[in-house]
Amino acid sequence: MRRPGDPATLRSCEDDQTALPAWLVAQQICDTGTVACTVDPSGNPLDLGHETRLFTARQRIALAARDGGCRWRGCDRAASHCEAHHIDPHAQGGRTDIDRGILLCRWHHRELHHGGWRIIRQGKGEFVLHPPPGRGDPIVLTPRLALRCAWADLAPPPKRFRPGA
Numbered sequence: 183m184r185r186p187g188d189p190a191t192l193r194s195c196e197d198d199q200t201a202l203p204a205w206l207v208a209q210q211i212c213d214t215g216t217v218a219c220t221v222d223p224s225g226n227p228l229d230l231g232h233e234t235r236l237f238t239a240r241q242r243i244a245l246a247a248r249d250g251g252c253r254w255r256g257c258d259r260a261a262s263h264c265e266a267h268h269i270d271p272h273a274q275g276g277r278t279d280i281d282r283g284i285l286l287c288r289w290h291h292r293e294l295h296h297g298g299w300r301i302i303r304q305g306k307g308e309f310v311l312h313p314p315p316g317r318g319d320p321i322v323l324t325p326r327l328a329l330r331c332a333w334a335d336l337a338p339p340p341k342r343f344r345p346g347a
Contacts (some may be wrong), residue, residue, distance in 0.1 A: 209295060211235075212271065237266040237283055244280050246319055250326030252287040253309060258326075259287035269301045269309070284309055284323070 270276030
């Protein structure tokens, strides 16, 4: 039997069974999830697992309330333009829980996966972004300033754009 994560797991297109590179499969799984199908040596399905991979709409609302948008330092993307990222890879047993997820815009989500970055969180502490080796020190990812201002009853930050001339 083949199990998810097993190097012998089938990675191919549905239409014509074209082989796909593992990095492309990993990217697609991160965006859409998987449904495990266990087969016997003859290819007969034995068990069809269930999908609990993606964050629900309610979980995404909770992430939006906590994060305020993309948590990558300096990014201004709103929560509605973000993807929920598992800080513990789901394929390696990571849970789809609010405390183990973080909002990242599509650009930074891809940068994280393809650029060698990783995010770590101890318990319910701060999210810490670790760059690839030799590219600097870890960075604490704080919630968006606008959200902190709204909750702390402080004056909002200045507008990003100037009115037209």
